[in-house]
Amino acid sequence: MHRKNNIKKISKKGILPSVLLFLVFIGICQGMFLSFVISFAGYVIDSKASNFYDRAKQIGQIIETNTRDMELSDAVLSMKPYLSEQEDIAITDENGQILLQFGHTAPDFNRADQISIMDNYVIYPDVNTEIPTESTLNIPYLELLQRSLDIMTENKSDNWDEWLGRNIIDSPFWTEIPIQADGFRIYYKDRITLAARNALYIMEAIVLDAVLLVIFLIILFINVLSSVLTQRRIVNLYYLDTTTEGKNWLYFIQRSNKILCRLRNAGNTYAVVNLHMDRFQDYCACYGNRDGEELLKKMNAFLQVNIGRQETFARFAAADFGLLLRCQDAQSCEKRIKKLLAELTGIPNDRIISFHAGIYMISPSARHQKSAESVQPRRQLDVNQLYHYANAARESLPEKDTKHIKLFDDEILQEQLWKRKVEDMMEPALLNREFQIYLQPKYNPISQKIVSAEALVRWISPTDGLIPPGRFIPIFEDNGFITRLDDYMIGAVAKLQSEWKIQGKKSVPVSVNVSRANFTKENLADHICQLIDSYGADHTLIELEVTESAFFGDKEMLQKIIRELKSYGFRISMDDFGAGYSSLNSLKDLPVDVLKLDMDFFRGEDTKKRGEIVVKETIRLAKALKMQIVAEGIERKEQVEFLAAEGCDMIQGYYFAKPMPVSDFLERMELN
Numbered sequence: 001m002h003r004k005n006n007i008k009k010i011s012k013k014g015i016l017p018s019v020l021l022f023l024v025f026i027g028i029c030q031g032m033f034l035s036f037v038i039s040f041a042g043y044v045i046d047s048k049a050s051n052f053y054d055r056a057k058q059i060g061q062i063i064e065t066n067t068r069d070m071e072l073s074d075a076v077l078s079m080k081p082y083l084s085e086q087e088d089i090a091i092t093d094e095n096g097q098i099l100l101q102f103g104h105t106a107p108d109f110n111r112a113d114q115i116s117i118m119d120n121y122v123i124y125p126d127v128n129t130e131i132p133t134e135s136t137l138n139i140p141y142l143e144l145l146q147r148s149l150d151i152m153t154e155n156k157s158d159n160w161d162e163w164l165g166r167n168i169i170d171s172p173f174w175t176e177i178p179i180q181a182d183g184f185r186i187y188y189k190d191r192i193t194l195a196a197r198n199a200l201y202i203m204e205a206i207v208l209d210a211v212l213l214v215i216f217l218i219i220l221f222i223n224v225l226s227s228v229l230t231q232r233r234i235v236n237l238y239y240l241d242t243t244t245e246g247k248n249w250l251y252f253i254q255r256s257n258k259i260l261c262r263l264r265n266a267g268n269t270y271a272v273v274n275l276h277m278d279r280f281q282d283y284c285a286c287y288g289n290r291d292g293e294e295l296l297k298k299m300n301a302f303l304q305v306n307i308g309r310q311e312t313f314a315r316f317a318a319a320d321f322g323l324l325l326r327c328q329d330a331q332s333c334e335k336r337i338k339k340l341l342a343e344l345t346g347i348p349n350d351r352i353i354s355f356h357a358g359i360y361m362i363s364p365s366a367r368h369q370k371s372a373e374s375v376q377p378r379r380q381l382d383v384n385q386l387y388h389y390a391n392a393a394r395e396s397l398p399e400k401d402t403k404h405i406k407l408f409d410d411e412i413l414q415e416q417l418w419k420r421k422v423e424d425m426m427e428p429a430l431l432n433r434e435f436q437i438y439l440q441p442k443y444n445p446i447s448q449k450i451v452s453a454e455a456l457v458r459w460i461s462p463t464d465g466l467i468p469p470g471r472f473i474p475i476f477e478d479n480g481f482i483t484r485l486d487d488y489m490i491g492a493v494a495k496l497q498s499e500w501k502i503q504g505k506k507s508v509p510v511s512v513n514v515s516r517a518n519f520t521k522e523n524l525a526d527h528i529c530q531l532i533d534s535y536g537a538d539h540t541l542i543e544l545e546v547t548e549s550a551f552f553g554d555k556e557m558l559q560k561i562i563r564e565l566k567s568y569g570f571r572i573s574m575d576d577f578g579a580g581y582s583s584l585n586s587l588k589d590l591p592v593d594v595l596k597l598d599m600d601f602f603r604g605e606d607t608k609k610r611g612e613i614v615v616k617e618t619i620r621l622a623k624a625l626k627m628q629i630v631a632e633g634i635e636r637k638e639q640v641e642f643l644a645a646e647g648c649d650m651i652q653g654y655y656f657a658k659p660m661p662v663s664d665f666l667e668r669m670e671l672n
């Protein structure tokens, strides 16, 4: 969940903030440029207008001086020779009615507010001059920019100097002359001009701004593009399975959820599949890790081609792939997987590989079902859990199965629920001492006396009663709790032996199982020794049973641990010899004291004769290697007789006794 949020953060972080930041930056730059251009244009126009006003003030001073000797009208008239052709003076009454003027035009007081109010003087347009009124902004220099643009585009002359000399603005304007004249107002008119030369700077600023804007936009585009590409690369890396170079498990989970929750897939049946290549480890050991990886890549490429758009897949671990397939029903799904498995088997031309698959079916969404109550909403489905159900279905296939495909069913569900229950209960059970030690005697077949015993665990649960080891040992082996249980049992056996010694009871060596999971601990021998010594038990009365399968692990480590244990005086037995994949080599390499023949040797009527030959020869072999022999699972008299005749040292089986509580065992020992 956390990883999913991270990748979402990466996706969002990638573009949005940088684009927004960049747009804000462009906005600020544009604002700064615009205000610069506007103030510059304003400055140019303001200086023109103030020249105009200065002239009006100068004329006003002359008129004011003249009024000392003459009437106001005469003083105004006396100015005429000093005025240029485009200059004009007008006298109005207080209501703006013209009383005297040189030219034929007049200030247009009605439009005064549309022109400009500069600092503390007012400029009025001329009544005869067309002032464009569309500018709602009421800023004349925007007008000016517009005009300069017009002139630039209209300019057909190649003569640059001539063009620069042209006027962009050339309009008559009026302003009031500041003069004391009771009941009268005097206005001065001149043409205000603005040459293209003056506007050129403004134009340059505008062009520069436009160029900068384009550059910014290009940078923005490149920035966004590169962050999109980087983000895509990160996401791809995030979902990469480095071994197959395909997608990883996280991708599978997220993509599966997406597909399953898609509205248009609501009516479809889906299957979560665990596809498992058998003995991939052996393949790697045989052909090398590189070939193993090559094979996984090929499998990935094959699935890539054979998986649809509304389906997905990814490698889970080792050579296990998870698939989400769209199927009509379980039958068609099985058919399709069968075909896939057959084709996958053919991937390495000259090498034999095989596959098994487990399937968990997902029904269409609730609203596509007649009885919707039993259907879990797809949004709530935990694809990872479903994959483990499919995996459990595959693992439940019997070893000798030929179908290679198994659908998850209620029986497997019950197993899964039991597994969870056991995992919830195991810790408190250990604390509450619910695990109890049972002893199964081992008899000498000739004297028919107890010569040893095996300690076997029983779980006496207050809720579930007596639970046999087969129901929980494999679960503990899976989750690692077995090492804790083994410690508990070894301690319990040591305690028993030391109590018997203190109480002066007759005693025989007791063997205890040490699961193969322990053999990854380098200091195992010291650990066991300390545990036993903490109860003060005699080492020679304790035997440690190691199952034969443990002998296929790290052989050197195992040899070292066994030698150490033996040096501390413990006896070592090889349990279940002959079950599964036996290797005579383990007899050669490992200095064990006791060989326990698996009960499978004594099962099956049709192979009885052959079995007897194997047992006979194994006993001979063990004797030659100076090992003691224990036969397990002996239930019948003739088996005992046969084993006694062949020189088997001990018999452990229901014929003599089943595993029993310690008190029952002690009673038997009394009679021994």
Ligand code: C2E
Pocket (backbone or CB within 6 Å): 440, 455, 456, 457, 468, 469, 470, 473, 482, 485, 486, 489, 513, 514, 515, 545, 575, 576, 632, 633, 634, 635, 652, 653, 654, 655, 659
């Ligand atoms: P194992 O160590 O090979 O123990 C022998 C199993 O064979 C015992 O099963 C025993 O009850 C059963 N058995 C003995 N004689 C006969 C017979 O004549 N007929 C039949 N049908 N069965 C017979 P159990 O007690 O159910 O234990 C099963 C396995 O669970 C053990 O096989 C051992 O691998 C494991 N186990 C039991 N207790 C412990 C323990 O404390 N620690 C570890 N690591 N494993 C244990």
Ligand code: MG
Pocket (backbone or CB within 6 Å): 454, 513, 545, 575
């Ligand atoms: Mg055993």
Ligand code: MG
Pocket (backbone or CB within 6 Å): 575, 576, 596, 598, 632
């Ligand atoms: Mg055994």
